[in-house]
Amino acid sequence: MNKNKKINKAILSTIETLKKAEKKFNKEGKEIKDRPLVYAISIITQSNYNIIAHAGRLWIYSNGVYLSIDSKDKTINFVKKCISKIDDMEFIESKFILKVLDELFMQYYELHPYTDKDITYINMLSNVLSIDKDGTIKTVAHNKKYNFMYQLPYDYDKDIASPVFDKFLKTSLGDPELANVMGEYLGYILNTNSRKHEKSLFLYGDGSNGKSTFINIIKALYGVENISVVELTDMGDMQKCSLMDGKLLNISSDAKKNGLDTSAFKKIVSGEPILGKYLFKDIYTIEQLPKTIVAMNKLPYHNGDNSFGFYRRLLLVPFNITINEEDKDYELESKVLTNELPAILNFAIEGMRRLTLQGSFTEAKVMKEAMNSYKESSNYVATFIEEEQYEVVEQSTKTGTSLANLYNDFKQWCNALGHNPYTSTYLSSELNHLGFTAYKSSSKYYRIIKRKLENETGFTPIQNSKSPYDKE
Structure with a gap:
C-alpha cells in the first residue's frame, strides 16, 4: 500500500x-x-x-x-x-x-526517534526489529514510543537467500571489498546510533554498469515514501531541504553545471541541524536528516573545496564494469524486488554489524585509488595549462586568449583524458585562483597564449581563426 x-x-x-x-x-x-x-x-x-x-x-x-x-x-x-x-x-x-x-x-510535539545507545530499532511491516550491539536480533511489538516516521514495506525473514542479488553485486562491482562497503552503508542508513561516521555514498560510472539497477533496488528496500530526492545543487535551498525532513535516505543524481554546495552538503552528511521551509510557512529547524547516496556518471565539481572536511565525508564506489548485452538480465529487478528484499535487509544488517565491530567502513583499495584520482582531477586546470604549454604574456603585448577558446581547448583536453570539463565559469574560476590575469575586450580574455603547436596535440585554443592568438 x-x-x-x-x-x-x-x-x-x-x-x-x-x-x-x-x-x-x-x-x-x-x-x-x-x-x-x-x-x-x-x-x-x-x-x-x-x-x-x-x-x-x-x-x-x-x-x-x-x-x-x-x-x-x-x-x-x-x-x-x-x-x-x-x-x-x-x-x-x-x-x-x-x-x-x-x-x-x-499542541506541538517533537517526533524525535527513540534512541538507545546499545540497541538499533528497525520498523518493519508487522513488528519492530531490536538489534543489540552483539548482533542479537529480537522482534518486539509496534509502539508509539519509537516515534517511527518510516516503515519498511515487508517483514523480516532471517532464513531467506538472495542468489540473484548476490550475483548482481559480483557482476557489477567485481570486488568483495566494494560489496562489503555497500552492505555497511545500507546498514548505516538504518542505524540511528551511527551518525558519527559522517559519510555519503557516491556511486559513479558511465554506461551499462548496473548503477541504476542498484538504485532501484535501494528504493524498494527502504520504500519510496521514505526517500527524498534533493539534488546536490539544491542542498542550500530551504524549501527543497524540507523534503528531507524525517526521511531515511536522500538520493541525488548528477550535479548541475554550477556543482555542489559543499557547505550545505557537509552539514547534511554530518547530521547538523539545517533550516527548512514549507511553502507559505515559517522557517524551522530540521533535525532529523537522512543519510545520502549520490548516483552519477562523473564525480561532481565542488567549487574548489579541497578541504579534508569535504573529502573525508565521501565513500567513492566506481561502477567500472560494463555489462555486455548478452549478459544482461532484464528481469533481474523484478526477481529481486519480488523475492529478495528481506534477504537484502539481512545483507544490510550484517553490514551494520561489521561497521560496528570495525568502527569504520571497509577500506577498499579501489576506493582509495578513486579518492586519489578525484583529488588530482579536482586540480587539473593547472595540469592542462602546463601540458598544453600556455604561457603568460605581458600586458604591453596586448595579446591573449579568449575564455571561449580556452574552454573549447580545455573541453577537448578533458574529454580525451576522461575528465569532466564542467563549465567555462569553472575554468575561469580556477584560472583566477591560479593567478592568471583576465581582461575584457569584446568578451573575456586571459593574458596567456598557447605555445604548443596544433599538430603536436590535435587541439588548438582558437576556433574559426587563422591566427594562433586572439588580439586585443
Missing part, C-alpha cells in the same frame, strides 16, 4: 473514532469556552493522542508509524470532517476550520 492510500485509510479510521464533544475544563476546573480549542482537544484526546503536530504538518499514528498529511487542502478537509463528526455540523466557515487547525498546531 502506497503512502497516499495509507494516510487516507488512517484519516478515515481516525474520524470514525470521534464522538460528540463533551465539555472541557482547564486545570482550575473552569469550563473552556474557546470552541476552536475544545475541538482541538477533542480531536487529540478522542484519537488516543494519535494526532500530533510536527514540523508544520499534522501526523497520524497508524499501524506502527507516524504518517504526515502533506497537502494543505487534505489537512483542512481532515479538520473539517473531524469538526463535522464531533458536532454533526454540515456547513462550517473556513475561518473557523483554520482556527481549530491553529489550535492543533499549538
